[in-house]
Amino acid sequence: MRRMDVRRRVTEARVARLATADESGEPHLIPIxxxxxxxxxxxxxxxxxxxxxxxxxxxxIAANPRVSVLVDHYSDDWSQLWWIRVDGFATVHAADTDAGVTGLDALARKYPQYQSKRPPGPVITIAGLRWRAWSA
Known part of the structure; x- marks a missing residue:
């Protein structure tokens, strides 16, 4: 997959999976x-x-900031399969900090649900991105 195609697919995706691990390496995976x-x-x-x-x-994240984000596409036509994994380092910010507002603004541009009401919880920012991708 070309780099621009990878970024476009991630940008257009509506949901991904966030993988974290605690200090002992126990994995945890959730949709985001x-x-x-x-x-x-x-x-x-x-x-x-x-x-x-x-x-x-x-x-x-407090114990181990290394995370992965997985965006993928499944089709019964296996020639259409692809996945993109982005590894990085996560930080947690209060929603009312500069970093929190930056993250919430980005989310509001993508999801109308965040335009009228700001979430009360913290914002997670993942930086130092390393990209891996595969497509059929």
Missing amino acids: VFALDGDAIHTCVDDKPKTTRRLRRLTD
């Missing part, structure tokens, strides 16, 4: 909404219902 903004990926803890506000992704 996200925005690619320059050389960073932003996601946030929004106010969709959750079983707890002590989220594993946040404690994992």
Whole structure:
């Protein structure tokens, strides 16, 4: 896959999976909404219902900031399959900080749900991106 095609596919994707690991290496994988903004990926803890506000992704990032984001496409026509993995280092920011506002602005440009209401939770910014991609 060409570099521009990879960035376009990630930019257009509506959902991805965020992989984190705790200090012992125990993996954790969750679906996320996200925005690619320059050389960073932003996601946030929004106010969709959750079983707890002590989220594993946040404690994992505090212990081990190395994360992966996976964007993929499945089709029963296997000639259309592709995936893109972006590895990087995550930081967590309060929504009212400069870094938090930057991330929320990027998310609001992509998702109308964030235009009228700002999420109360923290923003996760992933930088130092390393790209891997595969397509059939």
